[in-house]
Amino acid sequence: MTNRISQGAVALGAGAVFGIGLSLSGMLDPARVQGFLDVFGAWDPSLAFVLGGAVTVAMIGTALMRRMVRPMLDTVFHLPTATKIDARLVIGSAIFGVGWGLAGLCPGPALSALSLGLMPVVxxxxxxxxxxxxxxRLARGRSA
Amino acid sequence: MTFPYWPSLLGGMLIGLSAAMLLLLNGRIAGVSGIVGRLLQGAQLSTNAAFVIGLVMGPPIYLVLFGHWPAVTITASMPTIVLAGLLVGFGTRMGSGCTSGHGVLGLAGFSRRSMAAVAAFLLAGMLTVTLMRMAGL
Structure with a gap:
């Protein structure tokens, strides 16, 4: 039970740090994201620095994880188990990319920007x- | 000449810190589409809800720290926004991840699957924006 509460507190803190990071990085702004995707236009490289900074720090996390038997507040690491690069992965990601380009929003920044109360974000x-x-629903229907 | 990308780099490092926190303490992947997907299915309700609440609190905390809201400039029309939202929701569930799960943690863990996903969504995004610009949008 104590672990449950600690896990909730960690998740809340991690979410807030993520949201502050998005705000500081400029990636809450769809115009900046589309500027990065606009490689043949007025290219804005910001997103590459955001991703570079994020991956570098996360790599320290994954390196530490490999030296740990279990996470500090749980009995096992809950990691994705799939390894195959299949059509579902590539087509799904491409569909996501089209939507990402159209609006300049992906799930993290969109949720985080809800606090600004803008109708298009909602x-x-x-x-x-x-x-x-x-x-x-479709996936469950197919596997059932 | 000043380097104008410090906020992006530092903001990115905070995103990486958030991912490392969730991984090393809770043993969970900070992938936003996965967290929302599990939340919708009612799995690990309290921790997933807590993460989303924290995420939404980010910009107000930024406002307190820096004295202004982060910029959010939306140029897309409402129908485009709705279509984009549908595609992002559908695509991230089908592709098992988005910019955070595949982009940050996947690349940090040298996952070949995530590298393929990142290549697919970056290329699709670049193609989409390029076509929009060609169409004058």
Whole structure:
């Protein structure tokens, strides 16, 4: 039970640090994200620095993880087990990329930007949740 | 000449720190689409909800620290926004991840699957924006 509460506190803190990082990085701004994707136009390299900084620090995390038997507040690491590069992965990611380019929003910044109370962001998040539910329904239907 | 990308680099490092925290303490991947997907399925409800609440609290905390809201400039029309949201939701569930899960943690863990996913969404995103610019959007 204590671990449950600690895990919740860690998740809240990690979410807040993520949201502050997004705000500071400029990646909450769809115009900056689209500027990065606009490689043949007025290219804005910011996103490459954001990703570079994030991956570098996360790599320290994954290196430490390999030296640990279990995470500090749980009995096992919950890691993805899939290893195959299949059509589902590539086509799904490409569909995501089209949506990402159209609006300049991906799940993290869209949720985080909800706090600014802008109608387009709210509409995007509602549509995103519907998209997720639709896929999960279809996938469950196929495996059932 | 000053280097204008410090905020991006530092902000990125905070995102990496968040991912490392969640991984080393809770043993979980800080992939936002995965967290939202599990939240919608009612799995690990309290921790996943706590992460999303924290994420939404980020910009107000930034406001307190820096005295202004982070910029959010949206140029897309409402129908485009809705279509984009549907594609992002569907695609991230189908592809098992987004910019955070595949982009940050996947690359940090040298996952070949994540490298393929990142290549796919970056190329698709670049192609989409290029076509939009060609169409004058």
């Amino acid at each position: 509409a995007f998040v509602v549509a995103m949740v519907i998209g997720m539910v639709v896929y999960d």
